[in-house]
Amino acid sequence: MNANNSAFKAIADPARREILRLLRDGEMTAGDLAEHFDTSKPTMSHHFAVLVEADLVARRREGQTIWYSLNTTVLQDVVAWMMDLTEPTGRKK
Structure with a gap:
């Protein structure tokens, strides 16, 4: 999951999350x-470079x-991966 690792690193910073938010409405x-x-x-x-690299x-x-x-x-892939974390795996504890 290397692509997701760089994406998570990119969105870890509040400024980069704000850049993504600003880009929601277009280029x-x-x-x-x-x-x-x-x-x-x-x-x-x-x-910008971190976001492009991710x-x-x-x-x-x-x-x-x-x-x-x-x-x-890529954003959809990251969200889908995160949603998978909340799904039960069917394993018993």
């Missing part, structure tokens, strides 16, 4: 996302502008 530029945070550009770049967000470049969007497939 946003790196600059638009950064306006919601009081942090440095290198820190924001790191957050495949939770997609990145595309348009000239000098970088656009980010949610990768809902």
Whole structure:
């Protein structure tokens, strides 16, 4: 479950969870996302890189502008895995 491990690491940080929340309504530029945070550009770049590496967000470049969007497939996989944790396994204690 390596993909999920990187996804869980990515969503462990509150700022990255907020980035995902902001992207719920659609694609946003790196600059638009950064306006919601009081942090440095290198820190924001790191957050974006972690989310892209975990495949939770997609990145595309348009000239000098970088656009980010949610990768809902991976998010659905993570949620499904988490839901499996709440299902009984049928084993007796």
